[in-house]
Amino acid sequence: MANGKNALVTGSTSGIGLGIAKALAQAGYNVMFNGLVRNDEERNAAEKVAQDVAKEYGVKTLFNPANMMKGEEIRAMIAQAEQTWGSVDVLVNNAGIQFVSPIEDFPEDKWDAIIAINLTAAFHTSKAVWKGMKARGWGRIINITSAHALQASEFKSAYVASKHGVTGLTKTLALEGATCGITCNAICPGYVLTPLVEGQIPDQMKAHNMSREEVIQKVMLYKHAIKDFVTVEQIGALVVFLASDAAKLITGVSIPVDGGWSAQ
Ligand code: NAD
Incomplete structure (x- = not known):
């Protein structure tokens, strides 16, 4: 049931962002979805993802295709959410990308x-x-960073930085x-099997001269003491907690x- 608060999740048409958007919708937040679309077909698919979540959880959703490389589009997206719903709480x-080399x-452009x-x-x-x-x-800013926000791995200079x-x-x-009711925290996932990670497997196979299974076990999950991928539901549940009043003093x-x- 709707809780009267509004959330914006960047990069929520896929992977972790979609899992977070669903968890927030389930907890009663209206959710603005965002993601990169390259054509009408992808835009329609993204709109449908947002509509399906609205139907499933009885909240309002919007989709805005702002490109995260463009400040103007980001500001227009936040203005749309604020004008439609009155706030982004x-x-x-x-949203994030990776390149391994x-x-x-x-490459400089990467x-x-x-x-x-x-x-x-x-x-x-955040500024907007x-x-x-x-x-x-009152406000909650939650950044999805990575284990690579705390540690480094070779071949990921831009991502780690x-x-x-x-x-x-x-x-x-x-x-x-701190003085105006806004908290800001980061969640640092290990490996989550999303399209972003799927996309890294061929590069890692090449870089390490390994099979797919060897890359998963010996390169990716090698650093996890618990040899499982993290799930998007686990990340979504933590976002919902950090957004709650119980997390008021966590910042x-x-x-x-x-x-x-x-x-380790
Ligand atoms: P993903 O590739 O499945 O999804 C990325 C999302 O970002 C998509 O919705 C895509 O449309 C969007 N996006 C990409 N470029 C964009 C742009 N220019 N403008 C707007 N949207 C854009 O990725 P994921 O694995 O779900 O990763 C999500 C976040 O979690 C990223 O910040 C990533 O660094 C982080 N993360 C992922 C893992 C993992 O193992 N998957 C681990 C740690 C951290």
Whole structure:
């Protein structure tokens, strides 16, 4: 049943973002969906995802295709949510991309895109929702970073740098929001089997000269003490908790959900 609060989840047409959007809808939040669409077919599919969630959970949903590389489109998306529903109470910065390559071959355009989507977009979204959250004295900003926001792995220079950057942004916004009811935290997943991770498997097979199963067990889950992929439902449940009043005093932290990776 609707709880009167509105959430925006970037990159919610797929993977972790979709899992978070569903968990928030189930908890009663209206949800604005976002994701990159390249043509009408993809746009229709994204609109349908949002409509299906609205029907299933009895909340309102919208879809906005703002490109996270473009500040203007991000600001227009947040304005649409605020004009339609009156507020964005929960912002989840989830959209992200990855590229795997040794530094000497790392393409400059991939570096720029990863920093723009994974890091700079979270600045644009947070800045755009801030005024409204501050005026209402309540807000939740939840950044989906990564185990790579706390640790490094070879061949992921841009990704690791972008995610460490969001860790810094998270701490800073927690301090700035402390006097106006805004908390800001990060969730750091280990490996979740989403399209983003599926896409890395062929590159990792090439880089390590391994089979698919060897890459999963020896490269990806190698760093998990618990040898399972994290699920999108587990991340969604933590977002719902961080958005709740029970989490009012939790701010500025990065919470690993990584099967013990960061304990090592
Ligand atoms: P995914 O590829 O399944 O989904 C990514 C989403 O981001 C999609 O909805 C896509 O449309 C959107 N997106 C990509 N570029 C965009 C752009 N320019 N503008 C707007 N939307 C854009 O990825 P995922 O695995 O669900 O990852 C989601 C987040 O979780 C990312 O930030 C990722 O770094 C992080 N993460 C993932 C894992 C994992 O194992 N899958 C682990 C740790 C952290």
